Amino acid sequence: MSKRQFSPYEYLPFRGGNRRCIGLAFAQYEMKIVLATVLAQYQVSLVNKLPVRPVRRGLTLAAPAGMRMVATRQLISVIRGTRV
Secondary structure (H helix, E strand, C coil), X not given: CCCCCCCCCCCCCCCCCCCCCCCHHHHHHHHHXXXXXXXXXXXXXXXXXXXXXXXXXXXXXXXXXXXXXXXXXCCEEXXXXXXX
16 A cells, blocks of 8 residues: 655645644744734834835745844833833
C-alpha cells in the first residue's frame, strides 16, 4: 500500500478542508495580542519617507524586500492617560 503524495499547494494551514490547522483561532488571537502590545508601546515609522508599494507574493501582498522601519518606545503618562 503506497502513501498518497500531496502537492505543495494542498496544505494551506489557515484554510478549510480536511487538513485545516486546528490552532487557527488561537494563532490569530495571539497575533492580535502581540501586535496590539507592540503598537501600544512603540511608534513605528519608515526610515525613508518614500511611499510603500506592496509586492505580490502568491495569493497575498507583502512589504517589499529591504523595507526598513524604526520602532521608537513611547513614554505613556499613566496619571493623565495621555502619551508624552
